[in-house]
Amino acid sequence: MRILAIETSCDETGVAVVDDGRRIISNVVASQLAHQETGGIVPEVAAREHLRTLDAIAQTALRDAGIELRGVDAIAATVGPGLVGCLLVGANYGRGLALAAGLPFVGVNHLEGHVYANWLYEGEAAPPEPAIPAIVLVVSGAHSDLVLMEGHRRFRALGRTIDDAAGEAFDKVARLLGLGFPGGPLIEQAAKNGDPSAFPLPRGSGGDRYDFSFSGLKTAVMRLVRSLEAKGEVPVADVAASFQKAITEMLAEKTARAAAEHAVDTVLLGGGVAANLALREEIAKRIGHPLVVPPPRLCTDNGAMIGAAAFFVLRHRGTEIPTAVRSDLKLA
Amino acid sequence: MTLLALDTSTAWASVALYDGRDVLAEETWHAQRRHGDELFPTIERLLAYARKSLADVDRVAVATGPGSFTGLRVAIAAAQGIARGAGASLVGISTLDVLAYPHAHSKQRTCALLPAGRTEWYAALYQERNRKWMRRSPFIVATLPDLCRQIGTHTLFVGEMDAEAEQLLRDLLGPKAIFAEPASRMRRAGYLAELGWRALEAAPQAKLGEIEPIYVKQPSIRSSFDQPFAPVPSGDAALGLPRRS
Numbered sequence: 277m278r279i280l281a282i283e284t285s286c287d288e289t290g291v292a293v294v295d296d297g298r299r300i301i302s303n304v305v306a307s308q309l310a311h312q313e314t315g316g317i318v319p320e321v322a323a324r325e326h327l328r329t330l331d332a333i334a335q336t337a338l339r340d341a342g343i344e345l346r347g348v349d350a351i352a353a354t355v356g357p358g359l360v361g362c363l364l365v366g367a368n369y370g371r372g373l374a375l376a377a378g379l380p381f382v383g384v385n386h387l388e389g390h391v392y393a394n395w396l397y398e399g400e401a402a403p404p405e406p407a408i409p410a411i412v413l414v415v416s417g418a419h420s421d422l423v424l425m426e427g428h429r430r431f432r433a434l435g436r437t438i439d440d441a442a443g444e445a446f447d448k449v450a451r452l453l454g455l456g457f458p459g460g461p462l463i464e465q466a467a468k469n470g471d472p473s474a475f476p477l478p479r480g481s482g483g484d485r486y487d488f489s490f491s492g493l494k495t496a497v498m499r500l501v502r503s504l505e506a507k508g509e510v511p512v513a514d515v516a517a518s519f520q521k522a523i524t525e526m527l528a529e530k531t532a533r534a535a536a537e538h539a540v541d542t543v544l545l546g547g548g549v550a551a552n553l554a555l556r557e558e559i560a561k562r563i564g565h566p567l568v569v570p571p572p573r574l575c576t577d578n579g580a581m582i583g584a585a586a587f588f589v590l591r592h593r594g595t596e597i598p599t600a601v602r603s604d605l606k607l608a
Numbered sequence: 609m610t611l612l613a614l615d616t617s618t619a620w621a622s623v624a625l626y627d628g629r630d631v632l633a634e635e636t637w638h639a640q641r642r643h644g645d646e647l648f649p650t651i652e653r654l655l656a657y658a659r660k661s662l663a664d665v666d667r668v669a670v671a672t673g674p675g676s677f678t679g680l681r682v683a684i685a686a687a688q689g690i691a692r693g694a695g696a697s698l699v700g701i702s703t704l705d706v707l708a709y710p711h712a713h714s715k716q717r718t719c720a721l722l723p724a725g726r727t728e729w730y731a732a733l734y735q736e737r738n739r740k741w742m743r744r745s746p747f748i749v750a751t752l753p754d755l756c757r758q759i760g761t762h763t764l765f766v767g768e769m770d771a772e773a774e775q776l777l778r779d780l781l782g783p784k785a786i787f788a789e790p791a792s793r794m795r796r797a798g799y800l801a802e803l804g805w806r807a808l809e810a811a812p813q814a815k816l817g818e819i820e821p822i823y824v825k826q827p828s829i830r831s832s833f834d835q836p837f838a839p840v841p842s843g844d845a846a847l848g849l850p851r852r853s
């Protein structure tokens with residue numbers, strides 16, 4: 277089953293064609309560059325850009341796949357969570373396409389997309405599917421969710437952030453250090469030349485619960501940078517490395533504990549922050565389970581992950597297939 | 609040949625089917641902010657009334673505002689998808705043009721008004737000239753007192769006016785302010801369909817992605833994610849000045 281899938285929940289316009297929820301036939305992602313200039317995402321600007329580019333990107337995805345709309349079996353689009361003005365563009369374009377072409381339309385939860393990015397592959401040979409049950413950590417600029425995946429589309433929330441998302445903490449620290457936007461890759465780059473033990477930063481325990489809190493760490497970094505500035509030049513690489521060490525340890529500790537306390541086969545990662553190599557290493561060394569992480573370009577938002585999730589929605593549907601846009605959708 | 613007309617420019621929405629001569633089906637409703645959920649069920653209902661399917665639709669007309677940016681994008685994105693999926697041609701028509709159109713026969717100078725948030729209004733002025741009904745002003749965004757300063761003569765007001773706005777216009781213009789009957793002030797997609805059909809007869813359609821809202825106001829900042837949103841960029845680029853004024 278071939279699905280044409282659309283992702284417009286934030287600042288990436290993505291369209292992909294995915295076969296049977298796993299094989300990527302084409303995957304086109306256009307990152308909106310306007311937000312780099314403004315140092316953050318302006319929702320109205322993002323929505324305008326999605327509307328301007330989506331049809332052309334969908335055409336490119338079909339062309340790359342070497343098929344026409346007739347060769348597609350279903351249309352999928354992200355219906356939440358995300359910026360509502362952005363979601364409406366992708367969802368309504370997708371519904372229009374589906375109705376006109378006589379195809380079913382599948383509304384997809386963006387977070388399920390990040391989970392099912394772990395099922396995707398390119399090329400001919402299919403790697404084995406990730407084993408479930410699994411512990412899943414979805415970390416991005418908008419989300420930090422720790423979830424028990426009991427089976428396909430059966431998720432139980434263990435913990436989530438009580439303040440900032442992990443990716444937001446990266447963005448804010450990057451801005452503080454004058455590195456730019458988005459913060460994740462820029463911090464990771466800067467940290468390569470730094471000493472992660474240069475500055476002690478609080479990990480915050482949050483007790484034995486699985487919820488995350490990054491505001492204490494963020495404040496500590498802010499104080500540290502201010503006091504370093506007062507003394508002279510800020511050693512950007514050392515601060516970046518120390519911050520990265522602290523935040524990856526916080527994420528890895530709870531993920532590893534969740535994996536130890538539940539009978540699972542695998543640990544899965546997803547979301548833009550999962551592209552961070554230090555996070556992968558930190559989690560891998562703490563767990564006794566296989567760690568599955570999508571390649572970096574499938575960690576960040578893209579259409580292929582929506583195509584994967586849509587396939588599993590159709591295969592494991594409970595009742596009705598969702599179509600309505602809900603900006604506050606949750607994974608569980 | 610069948611044309612599908614879609615309008616989600618404001619809290620009021622309207623959909624129609626048209627065959628080049630007659631309106632086959634039409635529905636106009638107060639959608640508030642539920643356009644996204646209600647547009648497609650309405651399209652399917654109208655197709656059923658008219659005993660048509662989207663396979664019969666080869667033309668699509670969509671209202672491009674000015675109006676609610678998010679609302680406008682619902683119908684425009686849907687129209688782009690439908691046009692792409694059905695292989696139909698697509699045309700965008702200003703929502704204010706649709707409002708003024710049925711009053712062409714009045715021969716009266718007509719001002720089409722739509723709310724632009726807080727105390728501001730979108731407006732455009734229409735009048736017959738050389739026996740041709742034309743838009744005679746750019747798309748304006750202004751308060752009613754500012755707008756009335758540009759209005760010297762008797763003017764028929766149409767569009768979405770609440771009682772307060774109507775009273776203010778009466779106070780500002782006295783007997784020069786004339787009001788159409790409430791039912792004839794409203795937008796109906798049947799008129800959008802007629803205008804769209806005519807536009808497609810006259811000129812070939814643009815690229816689908818070029819059909820976009822008429823942005824005559826700066827984008828407002830609203831956070832759904834509480835991300836570090838940046839200030840709105842300044843300058844003409846951010847204003848998105850109207851393309852057909």
Ligand SMILES: [Zn+2]
Pocket residue numbers: 386390416547548576577
């Ligand atoms: Zn995401």
